[in-house]
Amino acid sequence: MTKKGFIFDLDGVIVDTAKYHFLAWKKLANGVGVDFTEIQNEQLKGVSRQKSLEKILEWGNKTLSEEEFTKLMALKNEDYLSYVEHMKEDEILVDVPKVLNYLISKKHPIALGSASKNATAILDKVNLLQKFDAIVDGNGVKKGKPNPEVFLNAAKLLNVNPNECIVFEDAKAGIEAANAANMISIGIGEKSVLSDADYVFKDFTEISLEFIDDIISNKIKKEKTNLSIDK
Numbered sequence: 001m002t003k004k005g006f007i008f009d010l011d012g013v014i015v016d017t018a019k020y021h022f023l024a025w026k027k028l029a030n031g032v033g034v035d036f037t038e039i040q041n042e043q044l045k046g047v048s049r050q051k052s053l054e055k056i057l058e059w060g061n062k063t064l065s066e067e068e069f070t071k072l073m074a075l076k077n078e079d080y081l082s083y084v085e086h087m088k089e090d091e092i093l094v095d096v097p098k099v100l101n102y103l104i105s106k107k108h109p110i111a112l113g114s115a116s117k118n119a120t121a122i123l124d125k126v127n128l129l130q131k132f133d134a135i136v137d138g139n140g141v142k143k144g145k146p147n148p149e150v151f152l153n154a155a156k157l158l159n160v161n162p163n164e165c166i167v168f169e170d171a172k173a174g175i176e177a178a179n180a181a182n183m184i185s186i187g188i189g190e191k192s193v194l195s196d197a198d199y200v201f202k203d204f205t206e207i208s209l210e211f212i213d214d215i216i217s218n219k220i221k222k223e224k225t226n227l228s229i230d231k
């Protein structure tokens with residue numbers, strides 16, 4: 001049987017840090033007189049810190065000096081990390097360890113593919129770092145999601161062909177990136193948001209080990225392709 005590579009996004013897939021990103025961005029946006037809603041937060045999922053701030057300023061029709069911009073990015077991260085600081089194993093989303101441990105028992109390599117520059121620190125906090133064979137995070141890519149670079153780098157580190165890789169993602173941009181990398185894309189969240197994913201589950205409690213077995217044995221295949229992205 002061909003070896004498969006399983007790639008996990010972090011925020012919103014392994015841990016629910018989207019709520020902390022939301023609180024930190026909202027404080028920052030409101031501080032510069034810009035409204036910030038949950039709907040807008042959805043559009044920032046999977047998007048780098050710099051791109052996120054650019055979008056927020058664009059929504060609020062604001063321009064900042066380069067110096068101010070850099071200062072605000074640092075402040076946002078400081079605020080975000082004040083939440084992360086308290087994270088423990090109990091913040092791992094339900095049944096994520098079930099799937100990770102199963103894959104490890106079957107000897108399929110696992111990578112992290114995240115836009116976050118805080119990814120290693122967060123995995124360490126929740127005691128999952130040692131389960132990953134490779135980490136690709138916001139420090140290791142030139143082009144963020146929806147560009148496939150993050151997942152292609154992860155496949156390379158796992159030494160698995162991209163078309164033998166499976167990506168778990170909660171962000172629309174991440175699903176686009178997985179599709180552009182020609183990997184099976186599994187959305188974690190709402191079907192309405194993640195309509196481009198090959199398969200969508202509300203969370204890992206809905207993912208059975210039989211489903212994982214079906215992926216491993218090629219019973220489950222890629223449903224959708226989108227190779228036209230060059231962002």
Ligand code: BG6
Pocket residue numbers: 010011021044045046047048049052077114115116117118119138171
């Ligand atoms: C992604 C999150 O995983 O990481 C985004 O979904 C976030 O919301 C991005 O902006 C960058 O994260 P960080 O931790 O480097 O600011």
Ligand code: MG
Pocket residue numbers: 009010011012013045046169170171174
């Ligand atoms: Mg995410």
